[in-house]
Amino acid sequence: MGKNKELARIFEKMADILEFLGENPFRIRSYRRTAELLEELQEDLEEAYRSGRLAKLPGVGESTLQKVEEFLKTGTLKKYEELRKKVPEELLELMDVPGVGPKTLKAAYEKLGVRTREEFIKALKDGRMSRLRGFGPAKVQKILKGIEIWEKAKERVPLVEIYPVAKELERYLKEHPAVEKASVAGSLRRMKETIGDVDLLVSAKKERWREVHEHFVRHPEVAEVLAQGETKSSVVLKNGRQVDLRTVEPEQWGAALQYFTGSKQHNIRVRDIAREKGFKVNEYGVFRLDTGERVGGRTEEEVYELLGMQTPPPEIREDWGEIELALEHKLPRLVQLKDVKGELHMHTNWSDGVNSLREMAQKAYELGYRYVVVGDHTQSARVANGLDPERFKKQWEEIERLNEEFAPKGLVILKGAEVDILPDGSLDLPDELLEKLDFVIASVHSRFSQDNTERIIKAMQNPFVNMIGHPTGRQYGYREGYPVDVDALIEAAKETGTALELNAQRMDLSSELVRKCVEAGVPIGITTDAHSARQLELMNLGVGLARRGWARPELVVNAMPLEELKSFVERKRRKARV
Ligand SMILES: [Zn+2]
Ligand SMILES: [Zn+2]
Known part of the structure; x- marks a missing residue:
């Protein structure tokens, strides 16, 4: 957009x-x-x-x-x-x-x-x-x-605004025949919620660096070239962001990537550990302190391995405990894009989405998903053309028709809704209707100035609500969240068997809150809240944010196979019946 x-x-x-x-x-x-x-x-x-x-x-x-x-x-x-x-x-x-x-x-x-x-x-x-x-x-x-x-x-922008163009530049650089490896670095690679400048790193033979920089500054998103050199170029993109590209020799790649990814705190610790073990680590490689001999640095793994460490995923390199675990070889396996089996939150042109149900399903199929939840808005969301019970029934007919076509190919379209949580905590669809849905998201879309803790907890107590959409109401860079006691939400989520949403576009939950969920064992749904087929691609951003919060696949609802997702829904319903 x-x-x-x-x-x-x-x-x-x-x-x-x-x-x-x-x-x-x-x-x-x-x-x-x-x-x-x-x-x-x-x-x-x-x-x-x-x-x-x-x-x-x-x-x-x-x-x-x-x-x-x-x-x-x-x-x-x-x-x-x-x-x-x-x-x-x-x-x-x-x-x-x-x-x-x-x-x-x-x-x-x-x-x-x-x-x-x-x-x-x-x-x-x-x-x-x-x-x-x-x-x-x-x-x-x-x-x-x-x-x-x-x-x-002004100094920083929300990650979601810069992430797609940065990944596009990374892809564009990889296209050049002289480029061996290309990657975003810095806080963007660590998936920090707000970003200052964008750092890119390329490995190529020295004699071809000039070509790579020439290629880089020709990208159509480049508005202004601040500097173009042999080892470093700086440009300003049309969106006003500065991007720096550095070129390094292939044998320096790992050391340089490690160095430019940071964070500063993480790297300070790494260099201390290196010294204790008789090494020096910098952006050019790993060197023996006594002889000065270069012993490695071609890959990041090599850098960490020489120090007796596992390679921490870039998203958690913040000195948040990852150093100790890497030394003990006990880093958790974090969720990956390939673990994601489906989308839990998207809109079609039945409400305020751009694309038809068929187009959204087709895209989900192309992404290799096994299931997708249709989560259109409900009746009280008038500006979003929310659905009333009558229109839901019509939508189900279309879902059933489409399933005849898509289910044999491996994608199941699930009936769902993004139900409005009304100011008193009740939902704007009757339970008789919710019961017929496969997966229900409940979200607050009004009264952002009031404390919404009670309101959301009440919604969680409804046996048919499976996930709270954008739980804090925060939209990085655009809107502060509503007042809400997140610890109380996490506790209630655990008690009721309700997931909390990590919404890639709004970046709500923040990585800090994901971490709290992980510690409490509360399930998370990573979603794109796509309003168009293309936005379904933002899942990689959501996964990155979840990784930054140390999310393991076991806690991610949409990393579950379909049968397991169904039991997740059924468990909550059953608990309410007894
Ligand atoms: Zn919403
Ligand atoms: Zn939505």
Whole structure:
């Protein structure tokens, strides 16, 4: 969904600028509506435009279509580039700060002559701002807090935003004939929830490094080349992220990958252990301290083995206890993508998904899944076209028809739903209907400011609820979660036999919470919450996040074969009957 978001942002920015300039409110509103529409578009912008589906959407006129075409061709809008020049650059940036906005900056600019971020902060702090009409001290404090949060967030982006493009670059580098190995490194390889810059590493013969860097900077996502050298290149992508590529000799590959993967804490420990054992480890290899002789470093495994250690999976290299276990050769086997047998949470165009049930099933089949749960929204989710009991019955007919085709090929389509948990903790479908489903997800989609602990626990007590969707409500980079006592949720999940969801797109649960679940023995469902067939591919991201939380396959619900999944569901129902 990259392009949709990019263009939505341009429209949003144009609206901000027009507002700052005090222009026609009608145009401002229309730009904002277009931005919203693009933001909500559940389909690739280019596809929607080419197929003519975009033109059919309400509110999309000729001028919007022209702008979409211009953007698809050039990556920007001429109108936008013109408008940008009319606002001091730092003020334009500040419009993104929550609670600031164009009106505030217009006042600061016109009445106080503020033109930079620093001048703005000064005017907020020395009381000039609060003397302006409409800006009391409380509001000024709120703005200052907003700036502080925004500056922190600006440094890092949620993994989900950068992961697909980073993996694409990794694939693209591997394509080049001179490249022996290519990998993402750094916090991205460790699947940290937020990412600063992207690090890539390639092994190739030295005489061909130049070619590799030339290939790299030609990737279509590259917007700007900051530096292009023999051993290192730095570029800025169209999404604004910096990516660094380093090339190393094949014999240094393992040592370099180990070094650039980190974390810093992990590597400090590794180097200490090396010294104790008479070695020195750096990005070039493993060396004997006494003679300086190089003894290894071609693979990561070789590096760790020389130190008497197992190789810890990159996702857990944080000095969270993995060092000790690696020394004792007792690292747990973490869940892998190939363990995943099915998808537990996806939407079709019966509710707010883009693709049909058949298209989603086909994609699940192509991914090699044995089962897939259709988890469309339920009736109270009106904007998402949630299903009422009548429509569920119709959907089941389609599922049954499709199963006649897919089940013999090895994929079973399971009846499910993502049921809304109502404010009082009841569900918005009757038990008689839930009972007919194979797998039920229950999620909170409203009242994000209230404490939702009781509400969710009540939902878990329903014998037909098998998993709580996005349990904390948190969406990394977009939204803080609702107040909820996660320890109480974990306890209730264990008691009731309910799984908690690790939703790859929202990155909720965080790895920290996965770890708590693992310690408590609470089952986790790794899902993509796909709203399109392509999003089903995000499972590898979900698995990475689960690994970072030390999840073993035994605790992952969708690593179970179908029969075992059925017993998981049946166990909870049976417990309620006795
Ligand atoms: Zn949901
Ligand atoms: Zn969902």
